[in-house]
Amino acid sequence: MNSLIPLFVIIPLATAFLIPIIGKITNYFAKTITPIILLALSILSISFLFYGKHESYIIGGWQPVENIPIAIYLVLDGFSCLVLCITSLIGFLVSFYSISYIKKYTSENNFYALFCLMIAGMNGVVLSGDIFNLFVFLEISVIASYALVAFGVGKNELEASFKYQVLGNIASFLILFSIALLYWQTKTLNIADISKVLQNYDNSIFLTFTQIILITGFGLKAAIIPFHAWLPDAHSSAPSPISAMLSGVLIKAVGVYVLVRLFFNMFVFTYEIGVLVAVLGTLSMIVGSLLAINQWDIKRLLAYSSISQIGYIMIGFGIGMMILTKGGEASIAVLAIAGSLFHMVNHSVFKGLLFLGAGAIEFRTNTRDMSQLGGLSENMPITSTTSLGASMSISGIPPFNGFFSKLIIIIAAIQGKFYLLALLAVIVSIITLAYFLKFQKSVFYGKNKNYKNIKEVPFAMSFSMIILVILCIGLSVLAIPSIREVILDQAVSSLINMDHYINLVIQY
Amino acid sequence: MIVYILCFILFLVGLYGLITRRNLIKIVISLSIMEFSIFILLVLIGYIDGGIAPIIPENVTNPTYVDPLPQAMVLTAIVIGLATTAMLMAIAIRLYRKYRTFDIRDIKNLKG
Numbered sequence: 001m002n003s004l005i006p007l008f009v010i011i012p013l014a015t016a017f018l019i020p021i022i023g024k025i026t027n028y029f030a031k032t033i034t035p036i037i038l039l040a041l042s043i044l045s046i047s048f049l050f051y052g053k054h055e056s057y058i059i060g061g062w063q064p065v066e067n068i069p070i071a072i073y074l075v076l077d078g079f080s081c082l083v084l085c086i087t088s089l090i091g092f093l094v095s096f097y098s099i100s101y102i103k104k105y106t107s108e109n110n111f112y113a114l115f116c117l118m119i120a121g122m123n124g125v126v127l128s129g130d131i132f133n134l135f136v137f138l139e140i141s142v143i144a145s146y147a148l149v150a151f152g153v154g155k156n157e158l159e160a161s162f163k164y165q166v167l168g169n170i171a172s173f174l175i176l177f178s179i180a181l182l183y184w185q186t187k188t189l190n191i192a193d194i195s196k197v198l199q200n201y202d203n204s205i206f207l208t209f210t211q212i213i214l215i216t217g218f219g220l221k222a223a224i225i226p227f228h229a230w231l232p233d234a235h236s237s238a239p240s241p242i243s244a245m246l247s248g249v250l251i252k253a254v255g256v257y258v259l260v261r262l263f264f265n266m267f268v269f270t271y272e273i274g275v276l277v278a279v280l281g282t283l284s285m286i287v288g289s290l291l292a293i294n295q296w297d298i299k300r301l302l303a304y305s306s307i308s309q310i311g312y313i314m315i316g317f318g319i320g321m322m323i324l325t326k327g328g329e330a331s332i333a334v335l336a337i338a339g340s341l342f343h344m345v346n347h348s349v350f351k352g353l354l355f356l357g358a359g360a361i362e363f364r365t366n367t368r369d370m371s372q373l374g375g376l377s378e379n380m381p382i383t384s385t386t387s388l389g390a391s392m393s394i395s396g397i398p399p400f401n402g403f404f405s406k407l408i409i410i411i412a413a414i415q416g417k418f419y420l421l422a423l424l425a426v427i428v429s430i431i432t433l434a435y436f437l438k439f440q441k442s443v444f445y446g447k448n449k450n451y452k453n454i455k456e457v458p459f460a461m462s463f464s465m466i467i468l469v470i471l472c473i474g475l476s477v478l479a480i481p482s483i484r485e486v487i488l489d490q491a492v493s494s495l496i497n498m499d500h501y502i503n504l505v506i507q508y
Numbered sequence: 509m510i511v512y513i514l515c516f517i518l519f520l521v522g523l524y525g526l527i528t529r530r531n532l533i534k535i536v537i538s539l540s541i542m543e544f545s546i547f548i549l550l551v552l553i554g555y556i557d558g559g560i561a562p563i564i565p566e567n568v569t570n571p572t573y574v575d576p577l578p579q580a581m582v583l584t585a586i587v588i589g590l591a592t593t594a595m596l597m598a599i600a601i602r603l604y605r606k607y608r609t610f611d612i613r614d615i616k617n618l619k620g
Contacts, residue, residue, distance in 0.1 A: 132581055139588045146595050150602070156617050158603045162532070163618070165596050169539050170526075172592070176585060177546050183578065184553045233618045 003057040004044065005074045008084060008123040009137075011037050016116035023109035030112035034095045038119065042088035049081045052490055056129060056504045064506065069190045073129035073505050078490035082341060083126045083257050086348045090248050091119050097356055097464040098241045100457070101363060105239065111151065118144040118245065122253040129505055131179050131262075132189045138175070138254050142168050142221070145250055149238040160230075160237035167230040171220035178213040181206075192505035195266045195498060211273060214262060215280075222255020224314060225284035228307050232291075235306065236299035236368075240359020243299060247306045248352035252344055256310065260317055264495040265502075271325040278318025282424060285311025289431040293438075298358045298368045301439060302351065305394065308428060309347045315421060316340025316409045323416050324496070332415045337495060338488040339408030342478055346401040349475060350390040353468040357387035360461055361443065364454045370439065375448030380456050384444045386465040391440055393472045395433035400472055404479035511552055518545035532600040532610045536593060543589050547582050554578030 015037055022029045054077045062071035076084075095115060102108050121141025128134040146168065150161035183189060185206060186197040201207070216227070223231040231251075235243045263269045263277075288308030295301040320337040323329070360383045361376065362368055377384035393400035396407075406429055413422035456462065477483050494500050522545060525538030554575035562573040600610070607615055 132584075136584060136588065139592070143588075143591055143595055146592075146599075150599055153602060155606050158599055158606060159615055159618055162596070162599050162603060165592070165599065166526070166535065166539065169543070169592055169596070172588075173542055173546050177549070180546065180550045180553055180578075183550075183581075189577075237618070 003055060005057040005076050005127060008041060008127060009120055011041065012116045012120035012123065016113045016120060019109055019113040019116065030109045031099045034112045034116060035092055038088055038092035038095055042085065042092050045081060045084040045088050048076065049085055049487060054078065054504060067506060069193055069505060072133050073190060074127040075129035075504050076127060077494040077501060077504060079261065079494050080126045082345065082491045083253055084123060086345055087119060087122050087126065087249050087253060090245065090348050090352050093464040093467055094241045094244050094352065097461050100460040101241055101359055105151065114144045114148050118148065122250060125254050126257060129191050130189050131182065131191060134258065135175055135179060139172060141250065141254060145246060148242045149234045151239055157237045160233035164230045164234040167220060171217045174213050174217035178210050178217060181210045190505065191266050192502040195502060198268060207267065211267060215259065215276065218255050218259045219280065222251050222259065222310060223307055224280045224310060225287050225307065228284065231307060232300050232303040235303040236297060240355055240362060244352040244355035247303065247355060248348035251310065252348060256313055256344065260495065265498060269321055269325065271322060274318050274321030274325055277314055277321060278421065281311045281314025281318050282421060284308065285315065285428050286424065289428045293431065293435045296370050298361065298370055298439065298443065301435060302354050302358060305432065306351055308432065312406065312409060312425065313340050313344050315425065316343065316412065319413055319416055319418055328416060332412055334492050335408060336412035336416065337492045338484060339405055339412055341488050341491050342408060343405035346405045346475060349468055349471045350393045350402060353386060353390040353465060353472065356465050357383050357390065360457045363457055365451050370442040372450060373443045374446040376451065377444040379454050382456055382462045382465065386469040387444065388440060389469040389472050391436040395436050396429045399476055401475040404476055408479065515545050515548045515552065518548065530612050532603060532612060536596045536600060540593055547585055550578045550582050
């Protein structure tokens with residue numbers, strides 16, 4: 001048992017408990033240890049990604065009895081490795097950014113402790129191979145995020161947190177309910193074992209019911225359109241680094257990741273489920289972007305655009321599912337799913353950067369109202385340039401990464417003969433460009449009315465933003481086929497080949 | 509069968525309360541009711557007619573045990589439920605200090 005996988009959960013969890021204790025003695029512990037551990041974890045996960053290391057770890061060493069797994073498994077395959085990279089890397093940059101940003105709040109130690117707890121929960125969700133354990137980790141990360149949303153303890157923050165908690169709790173009940181239903185029918189909790197049982201299972205009405213409940217539960221966590229009501233409030237009220245984490249990582253790690261993992265590796269998905277996912281994705285893409293146009297609060301605009309971008313990710317998976325079930329060409333499905341994964345990575349980079357930029361503006365001017373701002377590009381050149389890069393990336397302008405991932409999804413849609421979806425994706429991309437032009441124009445260009453004497457943000461904040469904008473351009477290389485094969489196609493193949501995941505857990 | 513229906517009715521009671529009540533504390537209570545209906549369902553899934561607690565007794569051959577795994581799951585879920593309820597209550601009390609009321613009709617700065 002010389003596996004390094006449990007470190008992804010243990011290290012952040014231990015740090016979260018150490019920070020309040022050691023933080024009483026020295027003030028510097030929390031802000032130095034958090035970026036250091038997250039940097040270490042991101043190096044570890046990137047090395048796993050390049051070596052293509054796929055393995056499982058048995059907690060407690062309880063070996064399977066008669067090929068039935070009885071212990072809790074942590075499973076690392078291509079897909080979970082990709083998501084681990086996002087969590088650790090964005091987590092590192094955000095925690096480094098927070099060193100300067102969080103000075104305006106009083107209890108820095110609590111902030112970092114909750115932050116580490118959230119990271120531990122998300123890593124646990126991504127690694128867990130057991131649905132009940134996944135639920136426990138999910139609750140750890142979302143309870144930490146409830147507290148972090150309310151961290152400013154102002155009127156808006158508390159109200160947003162309460163709303164988020166009520167909807168989040170309903171989502172958790174639905175998830176627990178579906179876990180109960182699955183256990184009832186299969187008498188096991190291990191994802192690989194459930195998928196083995198479900199392969200010879202024919203009560204399709206019951207299965208469809210469970211799948212719908214699961215989509216509702218995780219759809220609430222991922223803020224797909226009919227379930228999106230909490231997201232604009234929660235993401236705009238949280239402190240900016242946390243908004244970057246919530247929008248960039250949390251809705252993917254606990255929402256999209258789990259949906260995709262369960263539908264590809266646990267259930268035998270049907271054509272109808274593919275249609276449902278694609279329709280939900282299209283709805284959130286269109287409605288999210290239309291709602292974003294009219295926002296004058298920077299962070300609300302970004303939050304609505306998150307809903308819209310999650311739609312793109314869901315569409316790619318939906319197209320992949322539809323093609324795979326109808327027996328179409330597998331290569332198109334692979335392209336669609338790879339495009340989705342690529343967009344997932346890209347979205348966490350540029351949306352993280354945009355929220356950090358919004359945080360930088362708020363840090364200096366104390367306002368988020370776009371109509372009050374203007375002409376900041378002279379005073380804050382770094383923030384202005386990085387935000388411009390991220391805006392161009394999210395609206396799909398080459399050579400930024402957002403262009404390539406959208407292009408891959410659209411090409412896959414055209415090749416799979418989903419012309420309407422491709423057209424809608426292009427139109428929504430233009431709408432995205434429109435509202436990001438509005439954001440750029442009213443914040444960084446035009447006439448500086450009220451804020452003549454502000455300075456650029458401190459080093460820690462500008463450093464994170466510069467690294468992220470370099471990533472925005474650098475990640476474009478993932479579009480090159482030979483590099484895509486190494487990184488993205490590993491994740492895709494571990495999703496499409498059901499046996500790959502099962503073999504990691506149950507050695508026949 | 510009747511137990512499952514009662515469990516479902518408990519869930520609906522919680523949902524009704526969540527939708528119709530205007531008081532923050534009552535919303536939290538409704539959420540707890542919904543939560544516990546799901547816990548009861550989990551326990552019911554593990555129940556076997558005439559089963560005994562899963563402890564090996566002396567002098568009894570081949571006893572019928574109830575399934576212990578859902579019970580362990582419910583214990584974990586109750587602990588999580590405690591954390592979420594405590595968090596909700598803490599936020600509700602903070603909201604009361606800011607607004608001097610528990611009525612959600614007066615707490616509407618954000619538009620969703």
